[in-house]
Amino acid sequence: MNEILSTDLEKTHKLCPKCNSYKLRSGFHNHKAMSEGLASYCKDCSHDLSSAKYNESVKDPAFREQLKNRPKAKGTIESRP
Numbered sequence: 001m002n003e004i005l006s007t008d009l010e011k012t013h014k015l016c017p018k019c020n021s022y023k024l025r026s027g028f029h030n031h032k033a034m035s036e037g038l039a040s041y042c043k044d045c046s047h048d049l050s051s052a053k054y055n056e057s058v059k060d061p062a063f064r065e066q067l068k069n070r071p072k073a074k075g076t077i078e079s080r081p
């Protein structure tokens, strides 16, 4: 019974290996390079992945320091002889 159910499910759904659950195929981004024409991760997960990356950088104090101390137009006045 489970096999029939999963085959039926895969007509309309696709398994996302990230959240390990079946999502509607419309819940995946189109990806022409992929054999199925769909991205391997669902929209939620690919969104999570990209925003997590950004959040990690922003949370990192060293990264924030870098932004704060970014040199502005370095070498315009000071480097003059």
Ligand SMILES: [Zn+2]
Pocket (backbone or CB within 6 Å): 016, 017, 018, 019, 020, 041, 042, 043, 044, 045, 046
């Ligand atoms: Zn997912």
